[in-house]
Amino acid sequence: MSDKAKNTRKKQSDSALKVNEGVDKLPVLNEKAIAAMQLRRRNDLEVDAYVEGILAGDRTILSKAITLVESSLPAHYQKAQQIIEKCMPWSGQSFRIGITGVPGVGKSTFIEAFGSYLITKGHKIAVMAVDPSSEISKGSILGDKTRMESLSNNEDAFIRPSPSAGTLGGVARKTREIIILCEAAGFDRILVETVGVGQSETAVQSMVDFFLLLMLAGAGDELQGIKRGIMEMSDALVINKADGDNLIKAQNARVEYQNALHLFPPAPSGWSPGVEICSSIRKTGMENINNLIRQYEKMVKDNGFFHQKRNQQQKHQMYETIQQYLSDHFHQDKDVKALTGEVLHLLDENKITPYQAAHKLLDTWFAGIRK
Numbered sequence: 001m002s003d004k005a006k007n008t009r010k011k012q013s014d015s016a017l018k019v020n021e022g023v024d025k026l027p028v029l030n031e032k033a034i035a036a037m038q039l040r041r042r043n044d045l046e047v048d049a050y051v052e053g054i055l056a057g058d059r060t061i062l063s064k065a066i067t068l069v070e071s072s073l074p075a076h077y078q079k080a081q082q083i084i085e086k087c088m089p090w091s092g093q094s095f096r097i098g099i100t101g102v103p104g105v106g107k108s109t110f111i112e113a114f115g116s117y118l119i120t121k122g123h124k125i126a127v128m129a130v131d132p133s134s135e136i137s138k139g140s141i142l143g144d145k146t147r148m149e150s151l152s153n154n155e156d157a158f159i160r161p162s163p164s165a166g167t168l169g170g171v172a173r174k175t176r177e178i179i180i181l182c183e184a185a186g187f188d189r190i191l192v193e194t195v196g197v198g199q200s201e202t203a204v205q206s207m208v209d210f211f212l213l214l215m216l217a218g219a220g221d222e223l224q225g226i227k228r229g230i231m232e233m234s235d236a237l238v239i240n241k242a243d244g245d246n247l248i249k250a251q252n253a254r255v256e257y258q259n260a261l262h263l264f265p266p267a268p269s270g271w272s273p274g275v276e277i278c279s280s281i282r283k284t285g286m287e288n289i290n291n292l293i294r295q296y297e298k299m300v301k302d303n304g305f306f307h308q309k310r311n312q313q314q315k316h317q318m319y320e321t322i323q324q325y326l327s328d329h330f331h332q333d334k335d336v337k338a339l340t341g342e343v344l345h346l347l348d349e350n351k352i353t354p355y356q357a358a359h360k361l362l363d364t365w366f367a368g369i370r371k
Contacts, residue, residue, distance in 0.1 A: 087184035101214030109280040117286040126187035217249035243279035
């Protein structure tokens with residue numbers, strides 16, 4: 001050791017601050033694993049790398065692909081569409097279950113209990129948990145991974161909370177495309193949780209194979225206004241929280257709902273909706289619910305309704321995409337943007353009706369298209 005180094009060490013030993021010598025760099029035990037990890041961390045993966053990762057069941061790459069799908073940036077949209085197109089041949093093999101119910105019915109707790117049960121039966125579960133977005137800030141809590149802690153830590157489950165962004169029925173606009181990616185990643189049971197605030201549930205019906213409505217016993221007549229319409233499109237009613245003092249109430253409610261369902265017109269599928277009770281906390285009733293869903297799946301696949309409904313959903317998605325594209329194109333038009341301020345000012349002063357204002361903007365847009 002040189003004299004200069006000895007003096008430096010002596011000064012450090014006399015000081016309260018002391019720098020210890022480090023250790024040599026540890027050897028890389030698995031260079032391929034490190035390289036794969038670095039690849040996943042990159043944000044500029046090529047389309048084929050995304051597809052390869054999704055088909056391999058890499059949940060990190062799947063999450064990144066879903067982020068692209070949800071992005072509003074044009075560059076991300078183009079890339080996401082290419083990924084979806086290449087994943088299409090490996091999609092469509094799952095069974096999709098929509099789950100809705102009023103706030104407080106226990107949707108997240110039920111999904112965790114039911115999803116955990118399905119995993120014990122050999123299924124891989126993907127949960128599309130749609131969180132309500134604030135109409136003021138446009139943000140959402142995205143807390144379903146917190147509420148489904150046990151399920152989110154299971155390697156056979158994938159939970160993706162998404163903001164509803166005010167879309168119809170509380171279903172995220174991109175949920176259908178996310179389902180395709182999850183199916184390509186090998187998840188064979190897709191659970192779509194909606195906000196469940198009494199909005200039209202047409203959106204969830206247009207993307208799932210089975211529609212499950214969670215109910216509470218003794219909820220009162222104040223909920224009847226939103227029950228009727230949703231009950232008519234449900235394939236199963238499940239009365240949750242059937243435990244303790246609520247058990248007898250749930251059993252009585254089951255009989256009442258079974259009698260009420262006989263008054264509804266027959267479903268196009270030929271299926272008569274079933275009614276079950278369960279306790280998500282105690283994890284009871286899950287087997288009966290799963291058996292009911294399997295009976296439905298077998299029946300609609302045997303009579304051809306399953307594929308017929310899937311085809312109808314594809315057409316619905318096509319028309320919805322056209323509508324969304326036209327809306328985006330309209331609002332991004334420079335002439336429409338230039339005129340919007342003037343039209344809004346006329347509306348504020350009551351010099352024009354909303355219908356006249358809309359036609360004024362539409363005429364401007366159509367004139368630009370004809371040029």
